[in-house]
Amino acid sequence: MKTDSIQIAAEYDVAADDKKRISLRNAKTKYFHVKALSNGCYLLEPRMLVAPEAIPARTRKMLEQSVTNLKKGRASAPVDLTPFLKG
Numbered sequence: 001m002k003t004d005s006i007q008i009a010a011e012y013d014v015a016a017d018d019k020k021r022i023s024l025r026n027a028k029t030k031y032f033h034v035k036a037l038s039n040g041c042y043l044l045e046p047r048m049l050v051a052p053e054a055i056p057a058r059t060r061k062m063l064e065q066s067v068t069n070l071k072k073g074r075a076s077a078p079v080d081l082t083p084f085l086k087g
Contacts, residue, residue: 010026
């Protein structure tokens with residue numbers, strides 16, 4: 001049985017600037033989902049955004065119309081999704 005394990009590709013120290021920001025060296029993606037853990041560690045998961053061309057034209061048109069309506073203040077009341085939560 002083959003077991004794939006995660007290897008450390010790079011290890012370095014960074015200092016946060018005045019606004020508490022750090023720079024990632026050689027990051028493969030531009031966007032990350034960040035989880036702040038209770039022990040003070042941070043977990044960054046790369047996120048890939050979809051190119052607009054990959055979204056069907058009909059869907060893009062619907063999204064653009066929805067954004068236009070929202071900016072004009074035309075929006076429905078919030079939808080209660082609590083019945084769908086597992087609890």
